[in-house]
Amino acid sequence: MYKITEDEISIDALYKTVLKDSHGAVVTFAGVVRDHSGEKRTNYLEYEAYTNMAEKKMAEIGDEIQRQWGLDDVAILHRVGRLEIGEISVLIAIASPHRAEALAACQYAINRLKEIVPIWKKEVGEDGDYWVEGPVSASSKM
Amino acid sequence: MKVKLLFFASCRNITGTKELIWDVSENMTVGEIKKEIAAQYPKLASMEKVLSIAVNAEYVDGSIVLSDGDEIAFIPPVSGG
Secondary structure, X not given: OEEXXXXXXXXXXXXXXHOOXXXXXXXXXXXXXXXXXXOEEEEEEEEEEOHHHHHHHHHHHHHHHHHHHOOXXXXXXXXXXXXXXXXXXXXXXXXXXXXXXHHHHHHHHHHHHHHHOOEEEEEEEOOEEEEOOOOOOOHHHO | OEEEEEEOHHHHHHXXXXXEEEEXXXXXEHHHXXXXXXXXXXXXXXXXXXXXXXXXXXXXXXXXXXXXXXXXXXXXXXXXX
């Protein structure tokens, strides 16, 4: 399941979507809004997505995981809109028969999401607001 | 031909809009429309090296030729997660 949502994210719900009887491990990763960015205090974040392409790219990450680790039960949920400190921005849940594959695939999934999925974060802090943008183009990571 | 341009994040701040319908000639490439839009919005020109373009939700390089009705997204460096 690969979705962009405006709703608050529930770990429990996503966990349940990937778990099957054949699995001995479920790994979840939650990206959470931090109260600072470098030295500066963050008041809140705003996330924006190119929704249909973001969902497509998240599904492609699922395909990459299937090819590399043989795992079918992968879910990625990313929230957009205004997010307060402590709220979950992204949740990844991956299930596998044994823990090694799920652990490795989960680390891969969040790193990959941050390279290629068209979602952007705006920092709103004590100095005003700005879109967080790195020094490299997303397409160069494909 | 008409294409739909989509602007996200800082690109949207620069152009002032999420979406524009744009007239293009037959055989226009992604590279050419990128230059044309950058000429209209100089601040986009300064991001040129890090700006990705997606046509119909796929990243493309500058050589791709546009078709009528294409959706062309201007994608600044991403920061999801």
